[in-house]
Each structure stands twice: as C-alpha cells, then as structure tokens.
Amino acid sequence: NAGVMQNPRHLVRRRGQEARLRCSPMKGHSHVYWYRQLPEEGLKFMVYLQKENIIDESGMPKERFSAEFPKEGPSILRIQQVVRGDSAAYFCASSPLDRRVNYGYTFGSGTRLTVV
C-alpha cells in the first residue's frame, strides 16, 4: 500500500520559470494539505484541499501560487515565475474523510525546489 507519493523529489528551475509539484494521496484519503519548509525553519501551512474544492488557502501567497485537487489525478501545487525565495522543501500530506484530528497526517517525502 503506497503512502503519499510526491514527484518530482528534486526540481531545479531558473528564475521566471514555472514549477509544478504533484501529490498523490494515500488510497482512500480525500483531504490533501500542502506545507512548505524554508531552510532552518519549520513547516508552514499553505493550503488544504478536498476533491475539486479549496477548503483553506490562508497560507498561500497571494500571487504566483495556486493549487488544485481535481476529481481525477493528483493534487498540483503550481508556482509561476519562480524566484530564489521560493527555494524550499514542499511537503504534501493526506488524511481520510473521517480523520479524527488527533490521528495525524500522512506525509509524503517532499519535493525540494531549487531556483537558480
């Protein structure tokens, strides 16, 4: 039973390019969360999605960042016109519909984005 799958594991982009990060949740999980970890910092919440719905995007930068979780396929975090400050590890986590808040998320291994 595969866990949360994120790809690519490493992504290098030049300034101004677009970055697309993919996340396939665990089988049976319908909630997806994206977190970002900047160097020497903790995990910062970005967005919480269910299938075809954005539930909470309070942590998303207002510009250049977008996320989706379509009916079919993985969740996508998209960063347009990347800048050096976007370099970070991006983690996706998933949970089932009936998750109790005290069970914790299942995290993927992350995508390490480097902007050069």
Next chain:
Amino acid sequence: DQQVKQNSPSLSVQEGRISILNCDYTNSMFDYFLWYKKYPAEGPTFLISISSIKDKNEDGRFTVFLNKSAKHLSLHIVPSQPGDSAVYFCAASGSNAGKSTFGDGTTLTVKP
C-alpha cells in the same frame, strides 16, 4: 505571530537517558496537539497526540504531557536510543479538523 513555539533548536542526550522536548502555544482554541518526527530527506512521521481534555498520553517509550493552564506540552522519550536522533515537530489543531500549525522543530541527538 508564531502560535506554536519550540524554544530549543537542539537537544543532546546520552543513550538510555530521558529526552524531554518542550513546546509552547498561544492560541487557546487549539484542541489537539501532536508530535511528529522527521529524518533528513524524508517527510514527517506522526508519533503521538493528545487531546486538550487529557493531561497525559503514553505510547511505549513516548509520553506526551499537556499543561493547559500554562499552554505548554512536552514529549518524553525514555529510554532514548540512537535511532531517535531526528528533528521533532510539535503541532496543534482546532477541533474542526483542517490545518495543523507546526513549531520550528527541535533536533534531538542521542549519543551512544
């Protein structure tokens, strides 16, 4: 405004001794508190949690204590093992599910 704080960036203990990791929070609306463990180049792994209606939860070598009046929780690992060396994150959630708020982490090193 950082709602979940881990004031010790690092902790070093001897194998077999107790490790105590601390976490403070400011938001009284948090109802659940969780600890995650993270190895380099991997995602965090859920360890243990506690509800705000309890003051202690134990799972094997791991015990979490909650002092709600002080808005403080701690994770005790006893006995500590070298394989416990990792970054430990404290996190907090409201009762309506959704996002968790994480601290900046404490790097634990257990020396053989």
